Amino acid sequence: MHFSTRVDISQPNPIAAAEAEYVHAGHAFRKLNDSNPTRHHLAPASLPDEYAAQPRGQRYAREALAQYLGRGSADSFYVLSSTSQAYSWLMKLLCDAGDAVLAPKPGYPLIESIARLECVDSIEYQLRYDGSWYIDVAQIEQLLQGPDGPRIRALIVINPNNPSGSYVKPEERERLVEMCKRHGIAIIADEVFYDYDLEPFDGNRRFAGESRVLTFALDGFSKMLAAPHAKVGWIEVSGPEADVREAQRRLDVIADDFLPMSELVAHAIPGMLDEAPAQTARVRERVRGNLATLHTMLREDELGVVDVLRAEGGWNVLLRVPAIFDENELVLHMLREYDTSGQPGYFFDMTSNGYLAISLLPEPDDFAANVNVVLRAVRDLMEA
Known part of the structure; x- marks a missing residue:
């Protein structure tokens, strides 16, 4: 497995090495340069505990995660502020400047943006739709064997993907793991939407805990608790x-x-x-209910030119609208006439015109109103 040269793992100086031996042997010693105010009775009343820097995150937090998730141990986890930060750390770990990662398209543009900030290239591989979404595994193999292959350091999978809502299928997983082993690259698996299954196929499972190839599974409270302001990943x-x-x-x-x-x-x-099971169930009930409403509204629409691509998981779906008018034209018309905006398919690098992302999270009445705006706007443009 290749790791970047950016991380300094040189041997510690003699003093640091001796201190580490003392700690490992259970010996206590004083430090003349101890500038941790919490060890000198100067902690604020709101944070009375002594601060003990634990780079992977506080052990009690990691133990709580391991116990809740029922896999791994506290030592398997790194707790940090977000999955965005996790992407950044992993690109630092795996990639030198000019190296590359493989990322899915359609997909959320955040990965490409973070890669750019890390001086890393994001090379896209395609998810394709034929009644359901699938990964173009043959294309990934071609990319790994092609001229960019030697600088590819990781395969990013979003399980399920956003905005397509597609899980990695069992047969896809086996081929991806085998390829990554053969080419010596890591898997970065973003699984923040995993628990929100909508219309899944059988056999999907997390990459978390994968033992055959170096795997970094990402998750966090932003989606688990539907709490983007709870910055825990x-x-x-x-x-x-x-x-x-x-x-x-x-x-x-x-x-x-x-x-x-x-x-x-x-x-x-x-x-x-402790709140996670109830909160996840609450969000799952909302998104499944709104998806059912969406199917009904599209089925009953007299014009019948808007449909929804099958979404297996997550809380966003893609609507397919007539491609005879431009996606920008549709969204700008909604904004001007109905005070409603949206994200067209090209925001996610869809390969053709005619798509619109819609969230399944709003209150049921608000969600139905959003769908009605899309249907009315499409009718307006068709009749213009």
Whole structure:
């Protein structure tokens, strides 16, 4: 497995090495340069605990995650502020400037933006639609064997994808794992929408815990709790033992440089995990209900020219609208005439015109009103 040269894993100086030996042996010692105010009775009343920097995140928080998720151990997890930060850390870990990652299209443009900030190229592979979405695995193989192959360091999979809502199918997973093993690249699996199944096929499962190839599974409270303001995300590391050990040795350096999560947030993690099952069920009920409403409204629409692409999971879906008018024209018409905006398909790099993303999260009456706006706007343009 290739790792970047950006992470300094040089041997510690003699003093740092000796201190580490003392700690490992259970010996206590004083430090003349100890500038941690919480160890000198100067902590504020709102944060009375002594601060102990744990680069992977506070151990009690990681233990709570491992227990709640029922897999791995606290040592498998890195707790940080968001999956966006996780992408950044992993690109630092795996990629030198000019290296590349493979990312799905259609897909959320955030990955490409973060890659650019890390001086890394994002090379797209296609998800294709033929009644349901599937990964063009043959294209990925061609990319790995092509001229860009030597600089590709990771395959990013979104499981399920946003905005297509497609899970990675079992046969796709097997081929992707085998390819990544053969080419010596890691898998970064973004699984923040995993628990929101809509119309899935059988056999889907998480990449988290995958043991055959170095895998970094991303998740967080933003989607689990439907709480984007709860800035908690995590990386779960798995794979062959030697690869995991070396990856974590280097990832610990990155985590240490950026410092662990705030204690204020970390203390709240166990309580927020207690809320997770009920909150996830509440959101799942909403999105499934709105999807059923969408199917009914489209079926009953007299014009009958708008349909929805099958979404297996998540909380966004793609509407297919007549391609005889431009997506910008549709959204701008909705904005001018109905005070409603939206995201056309080209925002997500759809390969052709005629798509509109719509969220399944609004209150049922608001959601029905949103769908009506789309249907009315389409009718307006068709009759113009």
